[in-house]
Amino acid sequence: MNIVVCLKQVPGTTKVNIDPQTNTLVRQGIKNIVNPFDTYALEEGVRIKERYGGKVTAISMGPPQAEEALREVISTGADEAILLSDSAFAGADTLATSHTLARAINKLKQYDIIICGRQTIDGDTGQVGPELAEMLGIPFVAYVSKIEEIDNGYMRVKRMVEDGHEVIETPLPTVITVVKEINVPRLPSLRGLAKARSAVIPIWTAQELGVDKNMVGLSGSATRVIRVFFPQRVHHGEILQGDLESQANSLINKLREAKIISGS
Amino acid sequence: MGIQIDLDKCVGCGECLSSCPFGLLEIIAEKVYLREGCTFCGACQEACDYQAILIEAAAEAPAAGDSYRGVWVFAEQRNGKLKSVAYELLSRGRQLADTLGTELCVICFGHGINEAQQLIAYGADKVYLMDAPALSSNQDDLYTKGLVELIEKYKPEIVVAGATSLGRSFIPRVAAILKTGLTADCTGLEIDPETGLLLQTRPTFGGNIMATIICQTKRPQMSTVRPRVFKKGTPDGRRKGQVIRVDFNKQRITSRTKLLSFIDDITEAVKLEDANIIVSGGRGVGKAENFQLLEELAGVMGAALGSSRPPVDDGWVSYSHQVGQTGKTVCPKLYIACGISGAVQHLAGMQTSEAIVAINDDPNAPIFDVATYGIVGDLFKVVPMLIEKLKND
Numbered sequence: 001m002n003i004v005v006c007l008k009q010v011p012g013t014t015k016v017n018i019d020p021q022t023n024t025l026v027r028q029g030i031k032n033i034v035n036p037f038d039t040y041a042l043e044e045g046v047r048i049k050e051r052y053g054g055k056v057t058a059i060s061m062g063p064p065q066a067e068e069a070l071r072e073v074i075s076t077g078a079d080e081a082i083l084l085s086d087s088a089f090a091g092a093d094t095l096a097t098s099h100t101l102a103r104a105i106n107k108l109k110q111y112d113i114i115i116c117g118r119q120t121i122d123g124d125t126g127q128v129g130p131e132l133a134e135m136l137g138i139p140f141v142a143y144v145s146k147i148e149e150i151d152n153g154y155m156r157v158k159r160m161v162e163d164g165h166e167v168i169e170t171p172l173p174t175v176i177t178v179v180k181e182i183n184v185p186r187l188p189s190l191r192g193l194a195k196a197r198s199a200v201i202p203i204w205t206a207q208e209l210g211v212d213k214n215m216v217g218l219s220g221s222a223t224r225v226i227r228v229f230f231p232q233r234v235h236h237g238e239i240l241q242g243d244l245e246s247q248a249n250s251l252i253n254k255l256r257e258a259k260i261i262s263g264s
Numbered sequence: 265m266g267i268q269i270d271l272d273k274c275v276g277c278g279e280c281l282s283s284c285p286f287g288l289l290e291i292i293a294e295k296v297y298l299r300e301g302c303t304f305c306g307a308c309q310e311a312c313d314y315q316a317i318l319i320e321a322a323a324e325a326p327a328a329g330d331s332y333r334g335v336w337v338f339a340e341q342r343n344g345k346l347k348s349v350a351y352e353l354l355s356r357g358r359q360l361a362d363t364l365g366t367e368l369c370v371i372c373f374g375h376g377i378n379e380a381q382q383l384i385a386y387g388a389d390k391v392y393l394m395d396a397p398a399l400s401s402n403q404d405d406l407y408t409k410g411l412v413e414l415i416e417k418y419k420p421e422i423v424v425a426g427a428t429s430l431g432r433s434f435i436p437r438v439a440a441i442l443k444t445g446l447t448a449d450c451t452g453l454e455i456d457p458e459t460g461l462l463l464q465t466r467p468t469f470g471g472n473i474m475a476t477i478i479c480q481t482k483r484p485q486m487s488t489v490r491p492r493v494f495k496k497g498t499p500d501g502r503r504k505g506q507v508i509r510v511d512f513n514k515q516r517i518t519s520r521t522k523l524l525s526f527i528d529d530i531t532e533a534v535k536l537e538d539a540n541i542i543v544s545g546g547r548g549v550g551k552a553e554n555f556q557l558l559e560e561l562a563g564v565m566g567a568a569l570g571s572s573r574p575p576v577d578d579g580w581v582s583y584s585h586q587v588g589q590t591g592k593t594v595c596p597k598l599y600i601a602c603g604i605s606g607a608v609q610h611l612a613g614m615q616t617s618e619a620i621v622a623i624n625d626d627p628n629a630p631i632f633d634v635a636t637y638g639i640v641g642d643l644f645k646v647v648p649m650l651i652e653k654l655k656n657d
Contacts, residue, residue, distance in 0.1 A: 090266070090302075091266070091303060091304055093445065094446065094448075095443065124449065124469075127439075127448055131436045133437065135440055140521075142404075142429065160583060164528040164584065167526075167527070168523055169521065222446075223447060223478065223479050224304070225303050228286075228476075230474070231467070231472075237633070237634070237636055237638055239638040254637060260598045261541070261565065261598065
């Protein structure tokens with residue numbers, strides 16, 4: 001079983017602080033991490049390998065320092081890792097990103113299951129997985145919470161939807177995105193850490209992937225961010241005063257006056 | 265392609281520093297220097313009085329947009345009944361279509377759908393209806409191919425769909441096939457009066473930052489839109505429109521994946537998305553058994569039970585109760601947050617509620633920033649008191 005896990009290095013927090021002087025994001029002291037949702041993808045890949053045999057290849061597109069993220073996933077079970085890095089890839093939206101990833105996965109030639117996290121914690125789009133599936137021309141299942149069985153070129157999975165779970169059967173190769181309910185990622189082993197230190201992580205550039213520079217990075221992106229701003233929260237709320245009973249009475253009266261709840 | 269800084273023109277004034285939303289600019293030796301991570305948003309270019317910063321615009325594609333006309337709403341159904349997000353999008357879609365002076369079409373795939381006239385009453389000019397037994401459940405593969413075919417045939421300029429599990433899993437595939445842009449989970453849609461482009465605004469970084477995104481050169485412009493952001497309009501039974509039945513071609517449109525079964529998670533009487541009142545618990549509830557107290561309050565009020573993420577992570581309640589960024593977006597008349605601190609990811613899912621009551625023992629909890637009424641106190645005292653008062657009436 002050839003398993004490919006796609007992952008992204010992201011800032012370690014979404015609690016971006018604002019410098020009151022300049023009104024910009026404070027980036028200092030924010031550590032980069034592997035996108036948390038992608039750690040479930042990696043763990044699931046490793047579990048499939050442990051159960052069915054095979055190899056887990058981790059792929060990430062990003063700046064040179066994204067190599068750290070790939071070393072980290074080697075320490076938690078990836079067999080190999082490849083970094084897609086080139087200045088031509090910068091500024092990519094999900095369309096250009098999935099195109100680049102698809103080219104890399106095609107270059108691997110052999111793949112049965114491609115696993116992505118449900119979304120990243122910085123962009124929050126959740127679009128790269130499904131777009132990648134289409135570019136590879138293979139089926140896709142989102143929000144997988146359990147892999148029930150893999151057999152004879154097919155995989156049966158449980159996926160989460162708003163009001164429950166669907167059980168879906170898909171032929172391989174396939175792309176899935178996973179939710180955090182699927183597993184509890186393991187911690188790095190000592191052997192894994194040693195392997196991560198010595199691992200050679202190849203860097204594939206635009207040239208190695210043979211991509212048209214107009215299909216990747218900002219040039220290959222269909223969307224463009226034209227404005228970024230901080231959401232305004234205007235507070236009109238009221239903290240109820242008094243002892244417990246008068247707070248409760250006051251709340252119920254206010255809700256009734258506003259006709260939010262009924263009653264006398 | 266990218267950003268050019270002309271160091272000869274730069275005087276090191278530092279005016280641009282505060283314009284960068286990512287704080288990537290700094291002044292070193294009286295010249296501006298850009299760190300990695302630029303998204304080419306152009307804010308610094310505008311801020312520079314010396315024309316020292318130049319963003320090279322994306323190569324203008326031939327005016328592909330001209331042959332594309334009309335605003336489309338993909339209307340999602342479940343068991344033949346349309347989801348409310350379809351009507352919410354219809355109300356916004358109508359405004360977009362009117363601004364552009366074009367038609368508003370609804371695309372609906374399913375089986376046994378009898379709401380076509382109602383869609384017209386709510387603002388649709390045309391309803392493209394593909395009705396077949398195979399489409400009754402949400403079959404991603406069939407929907408993907410069906411929608412691509414229709415878009416290629418009729419060439420709409422804008423296509424929007426709800427950012428539901430279904431929308432967020434199959435709409436990206438449609439966009440990838442059409443090689444066009446897609447903006448996820450939008451909370452704002454406007455037409456730029458100058459360019460006629462769709463301005464798509466969405467939260468990013470877990471809701472800490474808002475970004476406005478355009479799709480300039482590819483068509484259609486596509487967005488998934490967060491449910492409960494736009495308000496459903498009022499129907500006008502006299503509106504005229506066209507219902508166009510589209511044949512479902514079984515030979516051409518097949519599914520590789522197979523839906524084997526559906527397991528319903530929701531056990532309680534009131535569904536979260538449809539509830540007028542939601543009683544919701546967070547980490548402060550402490551343990552699974554304590555949710556019974558909230559269920560009791562919910563019972564007295566005829567409310568649904570919600571949750572922030574930690575109780576779901578710890579297995580106190582099931583995921584179907586989760587409200588927030590990775591759960592459901594709700595907009596009830598009343599949301600009662602008990603022991604919820606108010607992380608931005610949770611606020612993203614409930615802050616448009618008409619009234620919010622926060623009960624928390626930490627007066628500094630961010631939930632109080634969005635609360636209409638706040639009670640600083642122990643939820644294990646406040647909630648029983650409320651139950652008693654409401655019961656006695």
